[in-house]
Amino acid sequence: MTDRPRGDGTPEDGTPEYHWLYGSEGGTPPAEPRPDETRVMPVQPRPDQPSPPGDPAVTAPTYEPPPLPPPPPGQPPTPTPGGGQRPPRRRGGVKRAVRIVLLLLVAWLVYLVAVPFFAWTKVDGVAFEPKGQRPDDQPGTTYLMVGSDSRAGLSAEERKKYGTGNASGQRTDTIMLLHTGDGPNLLMSIPRDSLVDVPGYGTTKINAAYAFGGPKLLVRTIEQNTGIRVDEYIEIGLGGLAGVVDAVGGIEICPTEAMKDPLADLDIEKGCQEANGEVALGYARSRHTSNIGDIERVKHQREVVAAIGDEVMSPWTFVNPVRYWRLWNAVPDFFAFGEGMGPFQAGRWAMAMTSVDLSCVVPISDLAVHWDPDRSEQLFGLIREDKTGDVPKGLCTPTGLPKSVTG
Template sequence: MPERPPRRDDARPIPQRGGPARPNPDEDVEDDVFTVDTRGRRPGRTSRPARSARGERSQRPERPIPPTRRPDPRRQPPPGGRRPVAEPLEDQQPRPRRRRRWWRLVPLVLLLWLAFLVATPLHAWSTVSRVDAAPAGSRPAQTPGDTYLLVGSDARDDLTAAERKELGTGSADGRRTDSIMLIHVPSGGGKSAIISIPRDSYMPIPGHGSNKVNAAYSIGGPQLLVETLEQVTDLRIDGYLEIGFGGFASVVNSLGGVDICVPFTMKDKFAHINLKKGCQTLDGKNALGFVRARHSDPRGDIGRAERQRQFLGAIMKGAATPSTVLNPFRYWSFTHTAAQAVGVGKDTSLKDAANILLAMRGASNDSTLSLTVPLQDLGYRTRAGLAVKWDSERAKALFTMLREDQPLEAPPAGTDGKPSGG
């Protein structure tokens, strides 16, 4: 076996890993091109073009060297050369969700809404017109309960010619009453009562002899009407409220109409209505004709008084519905339209007005008694023409019960509007 020749001192060294081997100039080169090892090249730098044995560069174009980017300190490894290891997901505490606090605003919204419901009628009450209804003469003593006078006036002074034509009120001069009602609110138990007094009721009028009660209003206005009724009933009238033609129609329209059940077909040219029998929604014009009509009612003024009480209950029922109370625009419109449509006595308080409205509302659910003063004759002949004569004994008994604040749970005898005699 031949011996291995000894290594020369100028032998070519073995190339080290990580860099190209440089050729030895003293050694023969078989080819004038050598291979460049690029395994140790840093990223971002281009390798130099290969050199030939003659020291000339190759004809390859030089690649541009990209600009050096600054190292991102966030991506640099921390001191020590190791990044912290994230904890397992099951060991991490979940972040608490931010709960919405909108429910905390609910009490505030309710408080503001209640304040609006209370402030609106108070503001409306401050705009009502006042009427002097206190009589100048002697008056009955105070009673435990409260008695109020509600009057529907047919005055046309505040209506234009177009409104009179639309509502069918005519153009008669003067002031009369289309409806007269006494509203009694007991102080203790029992139901409130609305008592209709026919406007043709024949009775003595202080300083003017005997005449129809409607004449008292025409002669001396609210003062003489209150004085006349106090002397006949011996009841102290604690408050006065009056509403006219135009005001009545405006109140109905502010509610968007009122639901009413028409008891029979009513075609009345004097009241400008043509209504079919059945439940329906009446606007201001038809509602006014419904409560005024008497020529189309076989019971005349008595039937009209009953329809008036029925309609008062329907108005207050419509005013208390959610569609009115929960609608701020309709609620504001109704309260302020009603305030502008009525006239109240100077001594009538807001509490008195509330008692009247609550009693009217009760007429729609039978919590308020709907009565007519006991009658004896609907065609009583007088020097003022045919009038209505009361049943004196039954009427006196009814007013005694009211004066003594006796509880009423059912209509007393003779208060159904039917005359007791011929």
């Protein structure tokens, strides 16, 4: 009779169960178990218990992590540690740098706008428009620029430094008309000794109009004698020219001969050279080193004004915050502008000064200084009609004399 397993899985004869199942010598089990046999399942060890050595049937399965999700379109896969791939660049740092640059740019633009408006709050407005009949509005814009030789505001040390003396009263060393429009920009000097009719005072020197009645009488005198309507007014004090030149770091002047004028405190050599405010002012004021006197002086004045305009509007002015601040804060101390003129109009005037195409003296017939009635009226008419592009070369000359006379 075949031994049957006991309830605890051990045969009645004491033979171990696996001997009973597979034979005492470890033979192979039968292909199919008998119906009355108990099937023994392999024991799976718990995760916290080690598997019996050498028993493949109870070895714990190897854990394999789930696969990573595919990267979104357009993005390189994230490298695995030790894979040798370069980690992707962080976009957050680039965006932060762009934001910083944009903030700095906005702050700079605010500075460029705020400084002129701040300086403009301290600028004096000048009532320059005369009452009564005036020329009708004309195309283009005509600016009247007046250089006052008033010593007001200059200390005794500054008067000595600039060689201005102690003359009382207020006169005009410089009178210029700048016309801008569809044609070339034209800058025309009016010699201060020009003999014209001053309303209420008869024929006298044109700078007397300023001494008698200030800006209003000077504007009325110019409009009455030229027929040109004055749209804007700019006045520069005697020390203003030197102050602005120093604010922009100096200008270049090109005297055609050596100049020594003790009255203007000037002593310079021939040729192009850098000039500070003191030298530039003396160069613009001197009239005793040439046989054409005031005519030569207004030529130097136009040269200095144009050089200042070039420096003021140079890119370095807008890049250098110190220079920009110094320049705009020099304006209230040295400049006065006509009522109604704002910082934008002043900027347009400054830009026009950097691109003067025609520079001349009002046409004169002699050094006395009488205006040439035919030639001057021809030039005035072209300005009134905004046709500066039609001005012939012989009409706009550096001295105001005909081209054949000046050479």
